[in-house]
Amino acid sequence: MAAGPDLRDRRRTRTRLAIQAEALRLFAERGYAQTTIDDIADAAAISPRTFFRYFPTKEDVVMWDEYDPEAPALLEARPDDEPVAESFRAVMREALGGLYRRDPERLLTRVRLMATVPELRARFLEQQAAGIELVAAQIPDADHLRVRVLGHALVGAVTVALDAWRADDGRSDLMALVDRAFAALDDLS
Amino acid sequence: MAAGPDLRDRRRTRTRLAIQAEALRLFAERGYAQTTIDDIADAAAISPRTFFRYFPTKEDVVMWDEYDPEAPALLEARPDDEPVAESFRAVMREALGGLYRRDPERLLTRVRLMATVPELRARFLEQQAAGIELVAAQIPDADHLRVRVLGHALVGAVTVALDAWRADDGRSDLMALVDRAFAALDDLS
Amino acid sequence: MAAGPDLRDRRRTRTRLAIQAEALRLFAERGYAQTTIDDIADAAAISPRTFFRYFPTKEDVVMWDEYDPEAPALLEARPDDEPVAESFRAVMREALGGLYRRDPERLLTRVRLMATVPELRARFLEQQAAGIELVAAQIPDADHLRVRVLGHALVGAVTVALDAWRADDGRSDLMALVDRAFAALDDLS
Amino acid sequence: MAAGPDLRDRRRTRTRLAIQAEALRLFAERGYAQTTIDDIADAAAISPRTFFRYFPTKEDVVMWDEYDPEAPALLEARPDDEPVAESFRAVMREALGGLYRRDPERLLTRVRLMATVPELRARFLEQQAAGIELVAAQIPDADHLRVRVLGHALVGAVTVALDAWRADDGRSDLMALVDRAFAALDDLS
DNA sequence: ACGGGCGGGACTGCCCGTTGGT
DNA sequence: ACCAACGGGCAGTCCCGCCCGT
Secondary structure, three states: OOOOHHHHHHHHHHHHHHHHHHHHHHHHHHOOOOOOHHHHHHHHOOOHHHHHHHOOOOOHHHHOOOOHHHHHHHHHOOOOOOOHHHHHHHHHHHHHHHHHHHOHHHHHHHHHHHHHOHHHHHHHHHHHHHHHHHHHHHOOOOOHHHHHHHHHHHHHHHHHHHHHHHHOOOOOOHHHHHHHHHHHHHOOO | OOOOHHHHHHHHHHHHHHHHHHHHHHHHHHOOOOOOHHHHHHHHOOOHHHHHHHOOOOOHHHHOOOOHHHHHHHHHOOOOOOOHHHHHHHHHHHHHHHHHHHOHHHHHHHHHHHHHOHHHHHHHHHHHHHHHHHHHHHOOOOOHHHHHHHHHHHHHHHHHHHHHHHHOOOOOOHHHHHHHHHHHHHOOO | OOOOHHHHHHHHHHHHHHHHHHHHHHHHHHOOOOOOHHHHHHHHOOOHHHHHHHOOOOOHHHHOOOOHHHHHHHHHOOOOOOOHHHHHHHHHHHHHHHHHHHOHHHHHHHHHHHHHOHHHHHHHHHHHHHHHHHHHHHOOOOOHHHHHHHHHHHHHHHHHHHHHHHHOOOOOOHHHHHHHHHHHHHOOO | OOOOHHHHHHHHHHHHHHHHHHHHHHHHHHOOOOOOHHHHHHHHOOOHHHHHHHOOOOOHHHHOOOOHHHHHHHHHOOOOOOOHHHHHHHHHHHHHHHHHHHOHHHHHHHHHHHHHOHHHHHHHHHHHHHHHHHHHHHOOOOOHHHHHHHHHHHHHHHHHHHHHHHHOOOOOOHHHHHHHHHHHHHOOO
């Protein structure tokens, strides 16, 4: 077929976004647990079977965002001589900032769900932890223990910032909160 | 009444321990996903329905330990003038140390499961985060953001220590690893 | 014990009324299916097990009313030479009228539930049918088929009246509706 | 596509019939309550999960018959100038007659269950009532109260006839009983 | 790539029987 | 006798996997 792989991917992304939009709407309206996959499929005019082709689980429809897979690339783009902690902070600011600027409402809805629904909160933290491993793996012959402790502290700061933003119903500036949280890390002792 | 609430509670705890023992055995033998609730119920000689009276979900049979509810009491027992971070470290050392000394094998099995099975890993992290909130709530008029960032960093350290211990198949000394992780935090900057 | 059977019965009736009151309140607030027996027991400050001592099933808490067992007595009290249909209408007017005057709100709530929740609607109709059998059994050497057809027509009329009353949110006069429904039966052909 | 919707429907109907046959056999052998869904699924060589795809509840396996959805069509087919009561009687005779001729044994088993098992009796009456509403809805600008009273009387007559037929163990002629019951209605006054 | 059919496992709610305590 | 807690059994729902046909 003529359609290149990029084009196909783009199409898939569009569909995913459409499904996610319907799902988030329903979740906000009547709650996560009260919304079944069938409901979502109906709203998105697809078959339940197809839902699972785009999202492996119900949870993933909340977790997923379209810039997720770009994080590793962002990390590689940082100068080699930058301290690890610095690269890390920069990447997180970029990724989060992108989502924030593009559609703060959607981000807030997702963050709300991740804060409220236990399974989603759990998945969120798990994803954060996975990010740490990803980074730790890229730093050869380092004190693994040290790098990971650092990583946890950093993603922990982001988590705290997101929670504060959500508790405020998204009225405050997310990026400012992130910066304040990072700063708190510096004078931890 | 003759059967005080303590007595009843103790009985329930014994039953819970018995069910957990069978479940952990089966999980180790054939894997978490490959073991059904019915299998566990059979092995523990109870009805599947009764399983859910003791553990709300299949995950909880791994998460639960009998000293879980004691953590808040431990925290209260610390001297008032001790710095938060210090109390925190002490409590975690005590709680973990208790489980470690009492039954290192069981702890290792549980940690292994929590590291391997995604849903359990997620639950583990979620539980850690809940602990932070619990602590943060006990510290009035503080910079909430700061306290939470600190909390995340501390439990992150414990997580890293447990991971290292497990990666080593429990051969190294868990408490030493915890101390090293805490130390790494101190010269984070 | 000194307490005569009447006294005990009275006590049981009071308890039943108290439980029913809490249950109806909860049903109205959050719906029948969304209210569990445990919820009702909590609200009524009894154990779930005790609930079942007073009401055999969850449905019965809606079905029951305190004058239920008096219907046969009312029927016996009618003059012997009165036509069956006439006795029947009189008894139904008396029984319904009693409930209506004593607590129209409660009656409306119950009727609403019986109209809305399929299982309750079914139970309601079943109860009606049981009434017919009760009557039919009291009329010896009659054409059973005829008596029963008559009975169904009569209770059908009451059902229709109750439905109309409920559809009107209890604003119209129930007894007038009952009379209109009975009248409709007379010129059925 | 090759498999038209009709074809699929037909297939589903065949499966439903097969499941129902096994279920009715088991119910007759050992009783309704004593037969579990698992028993039925085993007998029909399907999974319990699949049972619920064909029948929403255990009760429905008794209630359902393959000509159920055709009733509205039958009603529409009656001449417009026919009196309501007459159309009604004709449709009921047709529908019941069809089931009766096609498989009187099955009908008898079902009727027996509906008469004996309270939940099924209740469902039966509920279904009758739903039929009335369906008819009442088709008759515009009529005295709704009147139409419904009439409807109840008519379906009541059918109920009585079915009961008599069953009490007789299906030896008498069902259609004759139905006619007698309808006749009883005519000289009700 | 989409849809449908089917299976399986987790989990919940109703309801009942039993035991043990007042 | 009354009642509370405990345990068991079954119906029913939802998520999610697999296979097949288009």
